[in-house]
Amino acid sequence: MGSTAPWRQLLSKSLDSNSSLRHATYFQLATVRPDGRPANRTVVFRGFMEGTNKLQVTTDSRTHKVEEIRHCPYGEVCWYFTDSWEQFRIQGKLDIIDETDTEPMRLLMRERAWFASSPRSRLQFLGPQPALPVLHTEAETKHSLDPSAGPVGTFCLLTLDPEQVDYLDLKNNQRIVFKLFTQSNGIHEWMQEEVNP
Template identity: 45%
Template sequence: MSDSDPSLSKASALAPWRSPLARALHRNRSQPHSRYFQLATITPAGRPANRTVVFRGWLADTNTLTLIADHRSAKVADIAAHPWAAACWYFTSTREQFRLAGPIQLVHTADRDAALTLARQNSWEALSDKARQQFYWPHPAQPRSADTAFDPRAIDETPPDDFCLVLLAPHQVDHLELRGDPQNRTLYSHHADAIWDVNAVNP
């Protein structure tokens, strides 16, 4: 797997942190916010940025997380400038945290990879109408437009150009369980060829 192309993680075996993360998602499934996490990036100016995003599932047959983004949003500019991100995923019911850091990649309308183009199309089709409407809204972070600019419109089956699929391929995962006494913390570090170091460490 190259640092710059998380899509190349395809066909790798299930990473050892997938099982505890699946368990956390299951145990916290009653809360919609359990599918949200915070994504840290570095801006073109070299400062950290952080925002909540929605987990959109796994890229097929990989350990790569998918999310979506608007091409006009600041996070897309961040990723283009610094293609590495750090997710922090806190599960409120089970009181555990996963920190997942690794290369991050945009799949946009001009992408020529057939599998990624299909993944982008599938992500678009899987979205609710309400979520899809947002990609037709006026430019994010610009002065507030009139309410009529947000009126619902017909949704195309082809994703609009501003719709990006985002791929995060963790290379380092830090799992902290606050409920232990003392707390339990496990570090997972990725090596080439789907090999992971797994170490119990002090919290």
């Protein structure tokens, strides 16, 4: 999908008008656990995958969210902008790009996401296994990374390919739902409808 979706203009405006707030780039990502229960966490928006409407997030391959996405590849983002009182709920299909990927273009996107992350963020991928009990040892392991080295094995790029976007503007009492439809000729088209808030 090469064309920009109509909801992107609203999202860009919201990001711009809330750019002074550090938390404006954080959103909640909900997935489904293998037992069918919901799982939710806050993640950092890492931009759109080049030439697409796919949202990017980075994560550790050892986290529960990766297991959940492998079990059920659908998720939803909930993004609230506190200054402009706007909410975006974005549903779609999640995709994991890890070190085992065989497509050169996808590996390049993963590498770009790695180098776009701060050195401090990159170090987290060398830490202990997420969600396991902390082992208190006398000698804490200090990790270091060569700033020019590519992504470590635990680094994953996640993308969310939107299929529906529910936009709510609480200041103006407006709600618009955008849905992606596939026409009989295979062309994807976004339809939008204003609904009651």
